[in-house]
Amino acid sequence: MNAIENIVFLSAALATVSGFYIQAQEYIRSMVRGQFIQSILIAATIFVLAYAESSIDLVVLGLLVLVLRGYLITELLERRIPGKGSDLREKEIGIASHLLLDLVFIMIGTFIIYSLVFSGINFSIAGNISGGTILVFPLALFFQGLFLIGSRNTTFSQITGYIEEENSLVLFAIFLIPVPLIIEASVFLDVLALVVISSIVVLEKFTHNPLEELRG
Amino acid sequence: MVVMLNGYVETLMMTLSQYFFVVLTAPLYSGILAKLKAMIESRRGPSIFQPYRDIWKFLRKETLIPRGSGFIFRYGPYVIFGIYSLIALIVPILVPVPIFFTASADFLGGAILFSLAAFIKIASSLESGSNFMSLGAVRTASFIFLSEGTLITVFFAVSLITKTNNPYVTNNFLSANPFQSLTLEHIFATLAFFMLFFYETGKLPLESPGLAELGMIEEGMNYEYSGRLLAINKWSGHMKQYILGSILLNVFLFPWFLQSSFPYFLLDIPIMFLKWMLLIVIVAVIETTLAKMRLFRILDYLATAFTFSILFLAFGVLLG
Numbered sequence: 022m023n024a025i026e027n028i029v030f031l032s033a034a035l036a037t038v039s040g041f042y043i044q045a046q047e048y049i050r051s052m053v054r055g056q057f058i059q060s061i062l063i064a065a066t067i068f069v070l071a072y073a074e075s076s077i078d079l080v081v082l083g084l085l086v087l088v089l090r091g092y093l094i095t096e097l098l099e100r101r102i103p104g105k106g107s108d109l110r111e112k113e114i115g116i117a118s119h120l121l122l123d124l125v126f127i128m129i130g131t132f133i134i135y136s137l138v139f140s141g142i143n144f145s146i147a148g149n150i151s152g153g154t155i156l157v158f159p160l161a162l163f164f165q166g167l168f169l170i171g172s173r174n175t176t177f178s179q180i181t182g183y184i185e186e187e188n189s190l191v192l193f194a195i196f197l198i199p200v201p202l203i204i205e206a207s208v209f210l211d212v213l214a215l216v217v218i219s220s221i222v223v224l225e226k227f228t229h230n231p232l233e234e235l236r237g
Numbered sequence: 238m239v240v241m242l243n244g245y246v247e248t249l250m251m252t253l254s255q256y257f258f259v260v261l262t263a264p265l266y267s268g269i270l271a272k273l274k275a276m277i278e279s280r281r282g283p284s285i286f287q288p289y290r291d292i293w294k295f296l297r298k299e300t301l302i303p304r305g306s307g308f309i310f311r312y313g314p315y316v317i318f319g320i321y322s323l324i325a326l327i328v329p330i331l332v333p334v335p336i337f338f339t340a341s342a343d344f345l346g347g348a349i350l351f352s353l354a355a356f357i358k359i360a361s362s363l364e365s366g367s368n369f370m371s372l373g374a375v376r377t378a379s380f381i382f383l384s385e386g387t388l389i390t391v392f393f394a395v396s397l398i399t400k401t402n403n404p405y406v407t408n409n410f411l412s413a414n415p416f417q418s419l420t421l422e423h424i425f426a427t428l429a430f431f432m433l434f435f436y437e438t439g440k441l442p443l444e445s446p447g448l449a450e451l452g453m454i455e456e457g458m459n460y461e462y463s464g465r466l467l468a469i470n471k472w473s474g475h476m477k478q479y480i481l482g483s484i485l486l487n488v489f490l491f492p493w494f495l496q497s498s499f500p501y502f503l504l505d506i507p508i509m510f511l512k513w514m515l516l517i518v519i520v521a522v523i524e525t526t527l528a529k530m531r532l533f534r535i536l537d538y539l540a541t542a543f544t545f546s547i548l549f550l551a552f553g554v555l556l557g
Contacts, residue, residue: 027419031424041541116536120544157552
Protein backbone atom coordinates (compact mmCIF):
# COMPACT_ATOMS: atom_id res chain seq x y z
CA MET A 22 0.00 0.00 0.00
CA ASN A 23 1.54 3.34 -1.05
CA ALA A 24 1.35 6.66 0.80
CA ILE A 25 -1.68 7.99 -1.11
CA GLU A 26 -3.63 4.81 -0.49
CA ASN A 27 -2.68 4.98 3.19
CA ILE A 28 -3.96 8.55 3.45
CA VAL A 29 -7.21 7.69 1.65
CA PHE A 30 -7.77 4.68 3.92
CA LEU A 31 -6.96 6.75 7.00
CA SER A 32 -9.27 9.65 6.12
CA ALA A 33 -12.09 7.25 5.19
CA ALA A 34 -11.54 5.42 8.49
CA LEU A 35 -11.61 8.72 10.40
CA ALA A 36 -14.91 9.57 8.72
CA THR A 37 -16.24 6.28 10.10
CA VAL A 38 -14.83 7.09 13.54
CA SER A 39 -16.53 10.49 13.42
CA GLY A 40 -19.78 8.52 13.20
CA PHE A 41 -19.02 7.09 16.63
CA TYR A 42 -18.29 10.61 17.87
CA ILE A 43 -21.73 11.75 16.70
CA GLN A 44 -23.37 8.69 18.24
CA ALA A 45 -21.72 9.41 21.59
CA GLN A 46 -22.94 13.03 21.82
CA GLU A 47 -25.75 14.14 24.07
CA TYR A 48 -25.68 17.80 23.08
CA ILE A 49 -27.39 18.66 19.79
CA ARG A 50 -24.82 21.29 18.86
CA SER A 51 -21.95 18.82 19.34
CA MET A 52 -23.77 16.34 17.15
CA VAL A 53 -24.24 18.90 14.38
CA ARG A 54 -20.59 19.91 14.63
CA GLY A 55 -19.63 16.23 14.47
CA GLN A 56 -21.44 16.15 11.15
CA PHE A 57 -19.32 19.16 10.10
CA ILE A 58 -16.12 17.28 10.97
CA GLN A 59 -17.35 14.24 9.05
CA SER A 60 -18.04 16.35 5.96
CA ILE A 61 -14.57 17.90 6.21
CA LEU A 62 -13.01 14.43 6.38
CA ILE A 63 -14.97 13.30 3.33
CA ALA A 64 -13.93 16.45 1.47
CA ALA A 65 -10.30 15.75 2.45
CA THR A 66 -10.62 12.20 1.07
CA ILE A 67 -11.99 13.61 -2.18
CA PHE A 68 -9.15 16.15 -2.45
CA VAL A 69 -6.52 13.43 -1.92
CA LEU A 70 -8.20 11.32 -4.61
CA ALA A 71 -8.34 14.38 -6.88
CA TYR A 72 -4.60 14.84 -6.40
CA ALA A 73 -3.90 11.15 -7.07
CA GLU A 74 -6.14 10.99 -10.12
CA SER A 75 -5.37 14.58 -11.32
CA SER A 76 -9.12 15.05 -11.68
CA ILE A 77 -10.66 18.51 -11.75
CA ASP A 78 -14.12 16.95 -11.33
CA LEU A 79 -13.11 15.57 -7.97
CA VAL A 80 -11.76 18.99 -6.92
CA VAL A 81 -15.13 20.53 -7.76
CA LEU A 82 -16.92 17.76 -5.86
CA GLY A 83 -14.64 18.27 -2.88
CA LEU A 84 -15.40 21.98 -2.85
CA LEU A 85 -19.12 21.28 -3.09
CA VAL A 86 -18.98 18.87 -0.18
CA LEU A 87 -16.95 21.36 1.82
CA VAL A 88 -19.25 24.31 1.19
CA LEU A 89 -22.65 22.63 1.06
CA ARG A 90 -22.29 19.80 3.56
CA GLY A 91 -19.54 21.24 5.68
CA TYR A 92 -20.69 24.84 5.98
CA LEU A 93 -24.24 25.31 4.72
CA ILE A 94 -25.98 22.35 6.38
CA THR A 95 -24.11 22.86 9.66
CA GLU A 96 -25.01 26.55 9.68
CA LEU A 97 -28.66 25.92 8.88
CA LEU A 98 -29.02 23.17 11.45
CA GLU A 99 -27.30 25.21 14.16
CA ARG A 100 -29.66 28.11 13.50
CA ARG A 101 -32.62 25.78 13.95
CA ILE A 102 -31.54 24.61 17.40
CA PRO A 103 -34.17 26.11 19.73
CA GLY A 104 -33.41 28.11 22.86
CA LYS A 105 -29.83 28.79 23.80
CA GLY A 106 -28.68 26.03 21.49
CA SER A 107 -25.54 24.87 23.19
CA ASP A 108 -27.50 23.83 26.31
CA LEU A 109 -29.97 21.66 24.45
CA ARG A 110 -29.34 17.97 24.88
CA GLU A 111 -30.97 14.59 24.60
CA LYS A 112 -31.24 13.22 28.12
CA GLU A 113 -30.96 9.67 29.46
CA ILE A 114 -28.72 8.28 26.75
CA GLY A 115 -26.55 5.32 27.71
CA ILE A 116 -23.47 6.28 25.74
CA ALA A 117 -21.50 3.12 26.52
CA SER A 118 -24.38 0.81 25.62
CA HIS A 119 -25.16 2.85 22.48
CA LEU A 120 -21.55 2.66 21.36
CA LEU A 121 -21.36 -1.07 21.90
CA LEU A 122 -24.72 -1.71 20.21
CA ASP A 123 -23.65 0.54 17.33
CA LEU A 124 -20.43 -1.45 17.06
CA VAL A 125 -22.28 -4.78 16.94
CA PHE A 126 -24.83 -3.43 14.46
CA ILE A 127 -22.31 -2.01 12.01
CA MET A 128 -20.01 -5.02 12.28
CA ILE A 129 -22.80 -7.45 11.44
CA GLY A 130 -24.30 -5.20 8.75
CA THR A 131 -20.97 -4.39 7.12
CA PHE A 132 -19.74 -7.96 7.25
CA ILE A 133 -22.88 -9.39 5.65
CA ILE A 134 -23.24 -6.76 2.91
CA TYR A 135 -19.53 -6.61 2.11
CA SER A 136 -19.11 -10.39 2.02
CA LEU A 137 -22.19 -11.00 -0.10
CA VAL A 138 -22.06 -8.06 -2.49
CA PHE A 139 -18.82 -6.12 -2.60
CA SER A 140 -15.99 -8.53 -1.86
CA GLY A 141 -15.28 -9.12 -5.58
CA ILE A 142 -15.13 -5.44 -6.59
CA ASN A 143 -11.78 -3.86 -7.40
CA PHE A 144 -10.97 -0.24 -6.67
CA SER A 145 -7.91 1.64 -7.83
CA ILE A 146 -6.14 4.71 -6.45
CA ALA A 147 -3.69 6.34 -8.83
CA GLY A 148 -3.51 3.17 -10.90
CA ASN A 149 -2.92 0.79 -7.98
CA ILE A 150 -5.57 -1.89 -7.68
CA SER A 151 -6.26 -2.33 -3.99
CA GLY A 152 -9.43 -4.40 -4.04
CA GLY A 153 -12.80 -3.25 -2.78
CA THR A 154 -11.80 -3.28 0.88
CA ILE A 155 -12.10 0.48 1.24
CA LEU A 156 -15.85 0.13 0.68
CA VAL A 157 -16.01 -1.21 4.24
CA PHE A 158 -15.78 2.37 5.55
CA PRO A 159 -18.74 3.92 3.68
CA LEU A 160 -20.76 0.79 4.47
CA ALA A 161 -19.95 1.15 8.17
CA LEU A 162 -20.83 4.85 8.01
CA PHE A 163 -24.16 4.03 6.37
CA PHE A 164 -25.08 1.61 9.14
CA GLN A 165 -24.01 4.16 11.74
CA GLY A 166 -26.40 6.71 10.25
CA LEU A 167 -29.13 4.09 10.29
CA PHE A 168 -28.42 3.24 13.93
CA LEU A 169 -28.40 6.92 14.91
CA ILE A 170 -31.86 7.38 13.40
CA GLY A 171 -33.14 4.25 15.11
CA SER A 172 -31.62 4.89 18.52
CA ARG A 173 -32.59 8.54 19.10
CA ASN A 174 -35.85 10.38 19.53
CA THR A 175 -34.99 13.97 18.71
CA THR A 176 -35.58 15.28 15.23
CA PHE A 177 -32.09 16.78 15.10
CA SER A 178 -30.46 13.42 15.82
CA GLN A 179 -32.55 11.76 13.16
CA ILE A 180 -31.72 14.44 10.60
CA THR A 181 -28.02 14.11 11.52
CA GLY A 182 -28.34 10.34 11.00
CA TYR A 183 -29.87 11.01 7.61
CA ILE A 184 -27.00 13.36 6.68
CA GLU A 185 -24.58 10.66 7.84
CA GLU A 186 -26.22 8.22 5.45
CA GLU A 187 -25.94 10.79 2.65
CA ASN A 188 -22.27 11.30 3.54
CA SER A 189 -21.72 7.57 3.33
CA LEU A 190 -23.31 7.51 -0.12
CA VAL A 191 -20.99 10.28 -1.31
CA LEU A 192 -18.01 8.40 0.12
CA PHE A 193 -19.28 5.19 -1.42
CA ALA A 194 -19.79 6.74 -4.84
CA ILE A 195 -16.40 8.42 -5.11
CA PHE A 196 -14.79 5.01 -4.68
CA LEU A 197 -16.99 3.39 -7.32
CA ILE A 198 -17.84 5.91 -10.05
CA PRO A 199 -15.03 7.39 -12.20
CA VAL A 200 -16.64 10.80 -12.94
CA PRO A 201 -18.94 11.76 -10.08
CA LEU A 202 -21.22 14.14 -12.00
CA ILE A 203 -24.26 12.30 -10.71
CA ILE A 204 -23.01 12.78 -7.16
CA GLU A 205 -22.69 16.52 -7.65
CA ALA A 206 -26.32 16.63 -8.74
CA SER A 207 -27.35 14.47 -5.83
CA VAL A 208 -25.45 16.71 -3.44
CA PHE A 209 -27.45 19.73 -4.61
CA LEU A 210 -30.75 17.89 -4.42
CA ASP A 211 -30.01 16.35 -1.05
CA VAL A 212 -29.02 19.66 0.42
CA LEU A 213 -32.14 21.28 -0.94
CA ALA A 214 -34.33 18.47 0.39
CA LEU A 215 -32.57 18.44 3.75
CA VAL A 216 -32.88 22.15 4.27
CA VAL A 217 -36.56 22.17 3.40
CA ILE A 218 -37.39 19.05 5.39
CA SER A 219 -35.36 20.04 8.43
CA SER A 220 -36.80 23.55 8.49
CA ILE A 221 -40.35 22.21 8.54
CA VAL A 222 -39.90 19.13 10.71
CA VAL A 223 -37.70 20.73 13.37
CA LEU A 224 -40.13 23.62 13.80
CA GLU A 225 -43.07 21.25 14.01
CA LYS A 226 -41.76 18.77 16.60
CA PHE A 227 -38.58 18.37 18.63
CA THR A 228 -38.91 14.64 19.33
CA HIS A 229 -40.28 11.78 17.28
CA ASN A 230 -41.09 8.48 18.94
CA PRO A 231 -41.34 5.18 17.04
CA LEU A 232 -44.47 4.75 14.92
CA GLU A 233 -46.34 7.66 16.50
CA GLU A 234 -46.93 9.25 13.09
CA LEU A 235 -48.55 6.05 11.84
CA ARG A 236 -51.16 5.77 14.57
CA GLY A 237 -54.72 6.45 13.50
CA MET B 238 30.99 -24.75 26.01
CA VAL B 239 32.65 -21.40 26.76
CA VAL B 240 30.49 -19.70 24.10
CA MET B 241 27.35 -21.23 25.64
CA LEU B 242 28.44 -20.10 29.10
CA ASN B 243 29.13 -16.59 27.82
CA GLY B 244 25.69 -16.52 26.21
CA TYR B 245 24.14 -17.70 29.48
CA VAL B 246 25.95 -15.01 31.49
CA GLU B 247 24.97 -12.31 28.99
CA THR B 248 21.31 -13.36 29.10
CA LEU B 249 21.45 -13.50 32.89
CA MET B 250 22.88 -9.98 33.04
CA MET B 251 20.24 -8.72 30.64
CA THR B 252 17.52 -10.39 32.72
CA LEU B 253 18.78 -8.94 35.98
CA SER B 254 19.26 -5.51 34.41
CA GLN B 255 15.71 -5.48 33.05
CA TYR B 256 14.18 -6.71 36.28
CA PHE B 257 16.01 -4.35 38.61
CA PHE B 258 15.57 -1.48 36.18
CA VAL B 259 11.79 -1.94 36.35
CA VAL B 260 11.61 -2.50 40.09
CA LEU B 261 13.99 0.28 41.08
CA THR B 262 13.12 3.03 38.60
CA ALA B 263 9.33 2.57 38.34
CA PRO B 264 8.59 4.94 41.28
CA LEU B 265 10.91 7.58 39.78
CA TYR B 266 8.68 8.08 36.74
CA SER B 267 5.64 8.56 38.98
CA GLY B 268 7.63 11.18 40.89
CA ILE B 269 8.69 13.00 37.72
CA LEU B 270 5.11 13.01 36.46
CA ALA B 271 3.80 14.40 39.76
CA LYS B 272 6.49 17.11 39.72
CA LEU B 273 5.75 18.08 36.11
CA LYS B 274 2.03 18.26 36.83
CA ALA B 275 2.72 20.52 39.80
CA MET B 276 4.91 22.77 37.64
CA ILE B 277 2.18 23.06 34.99
CA GLU B 278 -0.29 23.99 37.74
CA SER B 279 2.16 26.66 39.04
CA ARG B 280 2.85 24.72 42.22
CA ARG B 281 6.20 23.79 43.68
CA GLY B 282 5.20 20.16 43.96
CA PRO B 283 6.86 17.23 45.72
CA SER B 284 10.37 16.02 44.97
CA ILE B 285 10.71 13.53 42.12
CA PHE B 286 11.95 11.07 44.77
CA GLN B 287 8.81 11.41 46.89
CA PRO B 288 7.43 7.96 45.83
CA TYR B 289 10.65 6.35 47.17
CA ARG B 290 10.30 8.27 50.44
CA ASP B 291 6.66 7.18 50.73
CA ILE B 292 7.57 3.54 50.16
CA TRP B 293 10.41 3.77 52.68
CA LYS B 294 8.12 5.44 55.20
CA PHE B 295 5.43 2.77 54.80
CA LEU B 296 8.00 -0.03 55.06
CA ARG B 297 9.05 1.21 58.50
CA LYS B 298 5.53 1.66 59.81
CA GLU B 299 3.48 -0.90 61.71
CA THR B 300 1.23 -3.15 59.62
CA LEU B 301 -2.35 -3.33 60.87
CA ILE B 302 -4.61 -6.12 59.69
CA PRO B 303 -8.38 -5.54 59.96
CA ARG B 304 -10.19 -8.03 62.16
CA GLY B 305 -11.84 -10.78 60.13
CA SER B 306 -9.69 -10.39 57.04
CA GLY B 307 -8.24 -13.57 55.59
CA PHE B 308 -5.01 -14.73 54.01
CA ILE B 309 -5.74 -13.18 50.59
CA PHE B 310 -5.75 -9.76 52.25
CA ARG B 311 -2.40 -10.51 53.93
CA TYR B 312 -0.57 -12.19 51.07
CA GLY B 313 -2.35 -10.68 48.05
CA PRO B 314 0.06 -7.69 47.76
CA TYR B 315 3.06 -10.02 47.61
CA VAL B 316 1.42 -12.17 44.92
CA ILE B 317 0.52 -9.07 42.89
CA PHE B 318 4.09 -7.80 43.20
CA GLY B 319 5.28 -11.22 41.98
CA ILE B 320 2.90 -11.14 39.00
CA TYR B 321 4.13 -7.69 37.91
CA SER B 322 7.71 -8.94 38.40
CA LEU B 323 6.99 -11.81 36.01
CA ILE B 324 5.34 -9.49 33.45
CA ALA B 325 8.44 -7.29 33.67
CA LEU B 326 10.41 -10.21 32.26
CA ILE B 327 7.89 -11.15 29.56
CA VAL B 328 7.55 -7.87 27.67
CA PRO B 329 10.34 -5.84 25.99
CA ILE B 330 10.72 -3.13 28.62
CA LEU B 331 14.45 -2.56 28.41
CA VAL B 332 16.17 -5.23 26.32
CA PRO B 333 14.56 -5.93 22.92
CA VAL B 334 15.72 -9.57 22.81
CA PRO B 335 14.27 -12.54 24.72
CA ILE B 336 15.67 -13.06 28.22
CA PHE B 337 15.03 -15.64 30.94
CA PHE B 338 11.30 -16.11 31.63
CA THR B 339 10.34 -14.47 28.33
CA ALA B 340 8.99 -17.81 27.11
CA SER B 341 6.67 -17.99 30.15
CA ALA B 342 3.89 -16.19 28.28
CA ASP B 343 3.02 -14.34 25.08
CA PHE B 344 0.93 -11.18 24.66
CA LEU B 345 -2.24 -12.96 25.66
CA GLY B 346 -0.49 -14.53 28.64
CA GLY B 347 0.65 -11.05 29.69
CA ALA B 348 -2.91 -9.75 29.43
CA ILE B 349 -4.16 -12.68 31.51
CA LEU B 350 -1.49 -11.96 34.14
CA PHE B 351 -2.70 -8.35 34.33
CA SER B 352 -6.25 -9.69 34.79
CA LEU B 353 -5.04 -12.11 37.47
CA ALA B 354 -3.39 -9.28 39.40
CA ALA B 355 -6.59 -7.23 39.17
CA PHE B 356 -8.64 -10.24 40.34
CA ILE B 357 -6.41 -10.83 43.35
CA LYS B 358 -6.57 -7.17 44.25
CA ILE B 359 -10.37 -7.21 44.10
CA ALA B 360 -10.52 -10.45 46.11
CA SER B 361 -8.19 -9.09 48.79
CA SER B 362 -10.21 -5.85 48.98
CA LEU B 363 -13.46 -7.72 49.45
CA GLU B 364 -11.86 -9.81 52.20
CA SER B 365 -11.02 -6.78 54.28
CA GLY B 366 -14.61 -6.22 55.37
CA SER B 367 -14.19 -2.49 54.81
CA ASN B 368 -16.96 -0.59 53.03
CA PHE B 369 -14.48 1.73 51.34
CA MET B 370 -12.41 -1.14 49.98
CA SER B 371 -15.56 -2.88 48.80
CA LEU B 372 -16.57 0.35 47.08
CA GLY B 373 -13.23 0.46 45.23
CA ALA B 374 -13.51 -3.24 44.35
CA VAL B 375 -17.04 -2.92 43.04
CA ARG B 376 -16.12 0.10 40.97
CA THR B 377 -13.11 -1.72 39.53
CA ALA B 378 -15.23 -4.77 38.74
CA SER B 379 -17.81 -2.54 37.04
CA PHE B 380 -15.23 -1.10 34.69
CA ILE B 381 -12.80 -3.96 34.24
CA PHE B 382 -14.93 -5.98 31.81
CA LEU B 383 -14.34 -3.29 29.19
CA SER B 384 -10.72 -2.51 30.06
CA GLU B 385 -9.59 -6.14 30.01
CA GLY B 386 -11.54 -6.73 26.81
CA THR B 387 -9.74 -3.77 25.25
CA LEU B 388 -6.37 -5.04 26.44
CA ILE B 389 -6.91 -8.45 24.87
CA THR B 390 -8.32 -7.14 21.56
CA VAL B 391 -5.50 -4.59 21.27
CA PHE B 392 -3.00 -7.42 21.59
CA PHE B 393 -4.95 -9.43 19.01
CA ALA B 394 -4.75 -6.44 16.63
CA VAL B 395 -0.98 -6.21 17.03
CA SER B 396 -0.68 -9.96 16.55
CA LEU B 397 -2.61 -9.69 13.30
CA ILE B 398 -0.29 -6.97 11.98
CA THR B 399 2.93 -8.73 12.88
CA LYS B 400 1.65 -12.32 12.50
CA THR B 401 2.99 -13.21 15.93
CA ASN B 402 1.89 -12.89 19.54
CA ASN B 403 5.43 -12.61 20.84
CA PRO B 404 6.01 -9.03 22.06
CA TYR B 405 9.75 -9.19 21.29
CA VAL B 406 9.14 -10.22 17.68
CA THR B 407 6.52 -7.47 17.43
CA ASN B 408 9.01 -4.89 18.69
CA ASN B 409 11.65 -6.06 16.19
CA PHE B 410 9.15 -6.21 13.33
CA LEU B 411 7.86 -2.69 13.95
CA SER B 412 11.39 -1.33 14.38
CA ALA B 413 12.43 -2.87 11.08
CA ASN B 414 9.21 -1.87 9.23
CA PRO B 415 8.33 1.67 10.31
CA PHE B 416 5.54 1.97 7.73
CA GLN B 417 3.65 -0.82 9.50
CA SER B 418 3.09 1.71 12.28
CA LEU B 419 0.92 3.66 9.84
CA THR B 420 -1.56 0.86 9.20
CA LEU B 421 -5.08 1.52 10.40
CA GLU B 422 -5.09 -1.42 12.77
CA HIS B 423 -1.87 -0.23 14.39
CA ILE B 424 -2.95 3.41 14.66
CA PHE B 425 -6.25 2.58 16.31
CA ALA B 426 -4.79 -0.20 18.45
CA THR B 427 -2.25 2.38 19.68
CA LEU B 428 -5.02 4.87 20.39
CA ALA B 429 -7.05 2.25 22.26
CA PHE B 430 -4.02 1.17 24.29
CA PHE B 431 -3.17 4.80 25.07
CA MET B 432 -6.70 5.31 26.41
CA LEU B 433 -6.37 2.10 28.39
CA PHE B 434 -3.02 3.22 29.81
CA PHE B 435 -4.71 6.37 31.07
CA TYR B 436 -7.46 4.42 32.77
CA GLU B 437 -5.32 1.63 34.20
CA THR B 438 -2.83 4.03 35.74
CA GLY B 439 -5.49 6.31 37.25
CA LYS B 440 -4.62 9.24 35.00
CA LEU B 441 -8.15 9.96 33.89
CA PRO B 442 -9.56 13.27 35.04
CA LEU B 443 -12.51 11.18 36.21
CA GLU B 444 -10.63 9.48 39.00
CA SER B 445 -9.43 11.11 42.18
CA PRO B 446 -5.83 10.25 43.02
CA GLY B 447 -6.44 10.63 46.75
CA LEU B 448 -8.94 9.23 49.20
CA ALA B 449 -11.92 11.35 48.18
CA GLU B 450 -14.58 8.67 48.15
CA LEU B 451 -16.58 10.14 45.27
CA GLY B 452 -13.83 9.49 42.77
CA MET B 453 -11.59 6.83 44.23
CA ILE B 454 -11.11 3.50 42.52
CA GLU B 455 -7.57 2.16 42.91
CA GLU B 456 -6.96 4.13 46.11
CA GLY B 457 -10.16 2.72 47.56
CA MET B 458 -8.69 -0.76 47.34
CA ASN B 459 -5.68 0.39 49.38
CA TYR B 460 -7.81 1.97 52.08
CA GLU B 461 -7.30 -0.59 54.87
CA TYR B 462 -3.72 -1.44 53.96
CA SER B 463 -0.93 -0.05 56.09
CA GLY B 464 2.76 -0.44 56.72
CA ARG B 465 4.66 -2.95 54.61
CA LEU B 466 1.57 -4.19 52.75
CA LEU B 467 0.69 -0.66 51.66
CA ALA B 468 4.30 -0.08 50.56
CA ILE B 469 4.18 -3.25 48.43
CA ASN B 470 0.85 -2.21 46.94
CA LYS B 471 2.15 1.26 46.10
CA TRP B 472 5.29 -0.23 44.57
CA SER B 473 3.20 -2.65 42.50
CA GLY B 474 1.15 0.31 41.29
CA HIS B 475 4.30 2.09 40.10
CA MET B 476 5.49 -1.11 38.40
CA LYS B 477 2.16 -1.58 36.67
CA GLN B 478 2.30 1.99 35.37
CA TYR B 479 5.86 1.51 34.19
CA ILE B 480 5.14 -1.82 32.47
CA LEU B 481 2.03 -0.54 30.67
CA GLY B 482 3.81 2.66 29.64
CA SER B 483 6.80 0.72 28.34
CA ILE B 484 4.53 -1.61 26.33
CA LEU B 485 2.87 1.49 24.90
CA LEU B 486 6.25 2.95 23.98
CA ASN B 487 8.10 -0.15 22.77
CA VAL B 488 5.30 -2.06 21.08
CA PHE B 489 2.88 0.61 19.90
CA LEU B 490 4.13 4.17 19.88
CA PHE B 491 7.89 4.32 19.58
CA PRO B 492 9.59 0.93 19.14
CA TRP B 493 12.87 2.26 17.77
CA PHE B 494 16.42 2.82 19.09
CA LEU B 495 16.64 -0.05 21.61
CA GLN B 496 20.03 -1.81 21.59
CA SER B 497 20.06 -5.61 21.79
CA SER B 498 23.74 -6.60 21.84
CA PHE B 499 25.87 -7.08 24.95
CA PRO B 500 27.03 -4.76 26.59
CA TYR B 501 25.39 -2.00 24.51
CA PHE B 502 22.00 -2.92 25.92
CA LEU B 503 22.98 -0.75 28.88
CA LEU B 504 22.46 2.22 26.57
CA ASP B 505 18.78 1.27 26.66
CA ILE B 506 18.58 2.71 30.18
CA PRO B 507 19.05 6.36 29.05
CA ILE B 508 17.08 5.63 25.85
CA MET B 509 14.11 4.36 27.84
CA PHE B 510 14.44 7.32 30.18
CA LEU B 511 14.18 9.72 27.23
CA LYS B 512 11.23 7.82 25.79
CA TRP B 513 9.51 7.99 29.15
CA MET B 514 10.14 11.72 29.38
CA LEU B 515 8.27 12.08 26.09
CA LEU B 516 5.39 9.98 27.41
CA ILE B 517 5.33 11.87 30.73
CA VAL B 518 5.06 15.22 28.92
CA ILE B 519 2.15 13.92 26.82
CA VAL B 520 0.42 12.45 29.90
CA ALA B 521 0.94 15.58 31.99
CA VAL B 522 -0.43 17.86 29.27
CA ILE B 523 -3.52 15.70 28.73
CA GLU B 524 -4.09 15.17 32.45
CA THR B 525 -3.90 18.86 33.28
CA THR B 526 -5.93 20.15 30.34
CA LEU B 527 -8.97 17.88 30.58
CA ALA B 528 -11.80 18.95 32.85
CA LYS B 529 -12.86 16.61 35.64
CA MET B 530 -15.88 14.51 34.78
CA ARG B 531 -18.28 12.28 36.65
CA LEU B 532 -17.23 8.81 37.74
CA PHE B 533 -19.70 6.81 35.69
CA ARG B 534 -18.32 8.45 32.52
CA ILE B 535 -15.47 5.94 32.77
CA LEU B 536 -17.78 3.39 31.15
CA ASP B 537 -18.29 5.71 28.16
CA TYR B 538 -14.56 6.29 27.96
CA LEU B 539 -13.74 2.58 28.10
CA ALA B 540 -16.50 1.75 25.63
CA THR B 541 -14.84 4.17 23.19
CA ALA B 542 -11.46 2.49 23.70
CA PHE B 543 -13.06 -0.93 23.26
CA THR B 544 -14.84 0.25 20.11
CA PHE B 545 -11.57 1.50 18.60
CA SER B 546 -9.78 -1.73 19.39
CA ILE B 547 -12.42 -4.15 18.15
CA LEU B 548 -13.61 -2.12 15.14
CA PHE B 549 -10.21 -2.00 13.52
CA LEU B 550 -9.42 -5.55 14.59
CA ALA B 551 -12.52 -6.66 12.68
CA PHE B 552 -11.77 -4.32 9.77
CA GLY B 553 -8.24 -5.70 9.75
CA VAL B 554 -9.66 -9.16 9.20
CA LEU B 555 -12.06 -7.88 6.52
CA LEU B 556 -9.36 -5.81 4.82
CA GLY B 557 -7.04 -8.80 4.75
